[in-house]
Amino acid sequence: MRFGVEPPCALVEVELSNTVKFRSENFAGVTVGALYGFTNQSSSTTGRSFSFGATYGYGPLNLAAAYSEYRDRAFNLANGLGLTSFEGVALPTSGSFVAQSVRNAGIGGSYQIGRVQLHALLTQVRIEARGRSENYRTIDGGANFQVTPAYMIGAGAWTTTLDGQRWTQVTIVNVYSLSKLTQLYADVMVEQASSGATASTLGIDPSSSNRQTVVLAGIHRLF
Structure with a gap:
């Protein structure tokens, strides 16, 4: 399990309806799956989506890879990354950027060494609209240290690039379990x-500059 704030990959998270999904049984540690989302439109491609991926687990090692493709998806680039324009189009602070095609690929994994879990993730999102395209790349890595069965400390960092700009974040996490x-x-x-970009931690309003420091505290309640 990983804790902390992830890169702003939620920019490409979508809610899907009218889909079919397949997930295989575990075979020698390998599980594969696929998903297809129907268009709900007269066009055969408008709103269409599909995804497939695989996981592998053996002892302390866990690996996962996935690829997804979406048609006609909206991104909250203004609030999500603090951008004022994208692909030459001005972005309203309360509006969304609609891409004709989005291709999202990622690979990640973790490795347990005693009470320490190392983890890393690499993703690339290709956004195509108006005959132009941009690649949104993120590298993320860190470690979690289980100090006691109830107390965990985590540290990590990620860096992402998009439309000639870069965002980098370092995170330190403390988690204390009162119960399961x-x-x-x-x-x-x-x-x-980077210079000319705005710092914008996911879930927090964009900063007024290219730097931002956020402190969060609260309670996780699992159901």
Whole structure:
């Protein structure tokens, strides 16, 4: 399990309806799956989506890879990344950017060494609209240390690039489990954006500059 704030990959998370999904049985540690989302439109491609992936687990090693493709998807680039324009189009702060095609690929894994879990993730999102395309790449890595059965400390960093800009964030996480269903947490996140870009931690309003420091504390309740 990983804790902390992830790169702003939620920009490409979508809710899907009218889909079919397949997931295989575990065979020698390997599980594969696929999903297809129907268009719901007269066009055979408008709103269409599909995805497939695989996981592998053996002892302390866990690996996963996935590929997804979406048609006609909206992105909240203004609030999500603090961009004021994208592919030459001005972005309203309360509006969305609609891409004709989005291709999302990622590979990640973790490795357990005693009480330490190392983890890493690499993703690329190709956004195509108006005859132009941009690649949104993210590299993420870190480690979690289980101090006691109830207390965990995590540290990690990610860096992402899009449309000639870069965002980098370092995160330190403290998680204390009161029970299997209830956890207390405290996070500290420091983000630095390249010159001309705006720092914007996911879930937090964009900064007024290219730097942002966020402190979060609260309770996780699992149901």
